[in-house]
Amino acid sequence: MKRSYELTRAAEDGDVATVARLLGAGAAVDALGEDARTALDLAAQENHADVVRVLLGAGADAAAHAGPYHDLTPLTCAAMFGSRDAVAALLDAGVSMAAQDRIPYTPLVVAASNNHAETVALLLDRGAAVEDRAMKNRTALEWAACFGRVESVLLLLDRGAEATGTALSCAERHAQRGEEERGRYGRMAEALRAALGRDAA
Structure with missing residues (x-):
């Protein structure tokens, strides 16, 4: 549990080196942090494009529930906060711009x-x-x-x-x-x- 919290904190802070180290040490890429949000969710919100790329490369779920109220995807969360670089990184990875079945935004x-x-x-x-x-x-x-x-x-x-x-x-x-x-x-x-x-x- 502690490692997953460290991962989400590092992602939110944009600490790409720590994110990579924790993933290499076995941290679960989609584990939830203290506020029930994933590392990809937080990195997308905070516009940390390099962290977004590392997490996607490690298999992070780009269709998971995201955002402060868990009613977005990482892409729509990034778009809502104007995190342009993170949006670009998600699109570069092939994330769809269409509405998802469970999330209509x-x-x-x-x-x-x-x-x-x-x-x-x-x-x-x-x-x-x-x-x-x-x-x-x-x-x-x-x-x-x-x-x-x-x-x-x-x-x-x-x-x-x-x-x-x-x-x-x-x-x-x-x-x-x-x-x-x-x-x-x-x-x-x-x-x-x-x-x-x-x-x-």
């Missing part, structure tokens, strides 16, 4: 919903389906708009995402909350109106 949706534009761009560059509706029949653009993620919305539109009435309604709700919100979220609503070919409201 997709990395593109969670990255966009948390406004991690660099991670969104990476996922799109790697072939993420911009119009995927795996999460409650909404696209990443719609989720980003409804969470008020201006940068993600503008990036997704620029990368070919289809503007929708749902996204526009969400953007307009944010913009109508007050003067400060109008200035920030107005850009998002204007971009969506333009994409939809509608006159400014």
